[in-house]
Amino acid sequence: MSVFNTSEVDISTFFLIGIPGMEHSHIWFSIPICLSYFFAILGNYTILFFIKTEASLHDPMYYFLSMLAFSDLGLSISSLPTMLRIFLFNATGISSDACIAQEFFIHVFSAMESTVLFIMSIDRFIAINNPLRYTSILTGARVIKIGLVNAIVCISFILPFPFTLRRLKFCKKNVLSHSYCLHQDVMKLACSDNKVNVIYGFFVALIAMLDLVCISVSYILILKIVLGIASQKGRFKVLNTFISHICAVLIFYVPIITLAVLHRFGKKCSPVIMIIIADILLLVPPLMNPIVYTVKSQQMRIVILGKLCEKQV
Template sequence: FFLIGIPGMKHAHIWVSIPICLMYLLAILGNCTILFFIKTETSLHEPMYYFLSMLAFSDLGLSISSLPTMLRIFLFNVTGISPDACFAQEFFIHGFSAMEASVLFIMSIDRLIAICNPLRYTSILTSARVIKIGLIFAALCIMFVLPFPFILKRLKFCKKSLLSHSYCLHQDVMKQACSDNRVNVIYGLFVALISLLYLVRIAVSYMLILKIVLGITSHKGRLKVLNTCISHICAVFIFYVPIVTLAALHRFAKHVSSVVRVIIADIFLLVPPLMNPIVYSVKSQQIRNRILTKLCEKQG
């Protein structure tokens, strides 16, 4: 297979690689920082921060699984990738994407419990229960994504194929097959529907949260409760907006330039891992204070 950079901008790939490299470095540094502080600071050993560490882990996985091919294309103009490497990459990208969607859903339930039942919050979401939830959802993500490489491997590819993005995706690779790919289409649609259900459930959670917030008489109290959800709402929008936009372009705007589609697809992998640590560091006072304290110690 041959991956694509930005169509019509091959001469500028070396310049494009500079912001991409910076984004990858900042994403990896930011998520590692979040994981480090949550692990080392006992005051952050709470359900919300455990779920945040799961989000950081999935973001880190997304960055690392897409990093090699994107840098090869933009730095060295090496676009070729073997089928096995391509299938492995799409497994990790889809796996970590599914994990991120799962964590965002779990975090919406976490916020709902914290607002509905603040007094019983820590007794409902104990550390052991949080770990079990994380492991169950991780196992489900692997179980759903694991068939992808195997159902792709059974297909026949008759010629060298140019893929539509800078990395391998199941729906992109299966279109290149010259044998019957109905199994791939049906299973891909099944997994896509499950991912869509996560978004629906997140929306339902926030409708319930909004109902509770509207029942609070104090304006200041409403703002205080909503402020605890801002970071998560931002993370949901950062993750889902590129996915929904790309799906809509493929379905309803087929005449749109391929450059737009490639850029949105790259945004899906580059922006969430970069922005999530920034959003949570800015909005979470505890994490922000720990980072500032460490920086002050270093300067001292």
């Protein structure tokens, strides 16, 4: 390890880590990781396929769900190469260009997922507050425009990351803290001035947290509407329409907040715990979101089960 950290020349290769002290067991960790990637990619592809091919799923809620599935697919595919190389073959090296490309795509798809969850919370508020005007407010054309604007905005915010990293010089340290490349992780290794990276990275993180604040506000407004419903059965019916979205938000944000709190206050916390949470951050949401939405959406469940039954017959 000391050989990697004492080089005086400009570094062109970074070294990722699996789970420190458990390198001999990486092959066993690779089994659940491979299964997670397989089912995440299969589940999200299945959702995209059925939403595209089934006319009964052509409404705003499922269009937004397809955006979430697309973001999850992007997250899985972006992180898959390095995670599998580390845990299957103990191959930890990655070129600086490949590392910068990976961090760009991971941050882009993470930003997309965050903003899609915010858009979905607004979608649920409109559906509950104005159910009769729901389809007229969120027309197909407007949903497409929202999706395109979301993608353009996310790419625009993350696009400076690779360029600001490329201008940095790395000459002393080249061992990263995770099994994949992140902007904040790479910039900390620079031996040149990285103030621009720190300031802009903080700005992007602040914008991302605004999504969570806006989601929380939309939940408060939804709960206010729910509490105004007289019948208990009516309340339960309305709550049931967005409980899957609550689960998706918790699955995405709980690991992020937990990792941020540990970095800020858990100075004595084992680095192994932080690495595992960081891996969960990319592995669990793409795996769990298709399960949550399939289980909680009766319409989606009926379509999928109906197609499976047709094939068996």
